[in-house]
Every structure is written in structure tokens, then in C-alpha cells.
Amino acid sequence: MNILRLSFVAAALAGAALFAAPVWAHAFLDHAVPSVGSTSQGAPRQLVLSFTQNIVPAFSGVSLTSPAGASVPTGKVVVAPSDPATLQVSIGRxxxxxTYVVHWHVVSVDTHHTSGSYKFTIAP
Ligand SMILES: [Cu+2]
Structure with missing residues (x-):
């Protein structure tokens, strides 16, 4: 069995595990860094959003709005290596x-779409 074959089997097993997840729950935001509604010293370099269910990153997105209402550039949304229910997004500057607003929309592994938003503040 070569390495390609091995990764195919691993991917298939991972897929089976994902779809074995409970279907009665939707993905809602569980917690985030910076925390929802928090005030912190210093600028974060990334946003971390942890959901109640595993996420399909290809159909999910996060946007960041500045205190002036402008869109802040962010990187590609990726799933955290250690947790398929957590998304990571780098901040472009x-x-x-x-006070910043984070808007998120996600598709969970049960194919349901949910969205929401929250604020966090960086102290002067
Ligand atoms: Cu659901």
C-alpha cells in the first residue's frame, strides 16, 4: 500500500467519522478569541471561532468590520488542525x-447553514 493509497483510506475514514456526528444539532458559535464582547489590550493577529459542530470550511466565511465600518482584510478561513469545529482566520493588518464586528456564516457537516455576529474591543 503506497502513501497515496494510505491517505485515501485515512480521508475516507475521517469522512465516515464526520458524517457519524449527531444530526440534531446545528453549528452555533461556542466561543471565540478574542472573546465575544471582550475588551483586550493589544491587537489580535487572528480570529479563532469555535463552533458546536464540525464545519465545512469551503462553504464558510468570516468577515471583520472596523470601528469606522470598513471591511478589514482577512486571510482564508481554515479549520484548526486539532479541531474540525474551530475556524482560524488571519487578520491582514x-x-x-x-470596537470591531465579526460576521460569520458556516455550513456544518450536517449541511445546515447558520450565521451570526459579535463584537470585540481593543482598548486604547
Ligand atoms: Cu444542523
């Missing part, structure tokens, strides 16, 4: 103090 150093954030200045103020």
Missing part, C-alpha cells in the same frame, strides 16, 4: 483601538 494591525488593528487600531476600537
Amino acid at each position: 494591525t488593528l487600531s483601538p476600537g
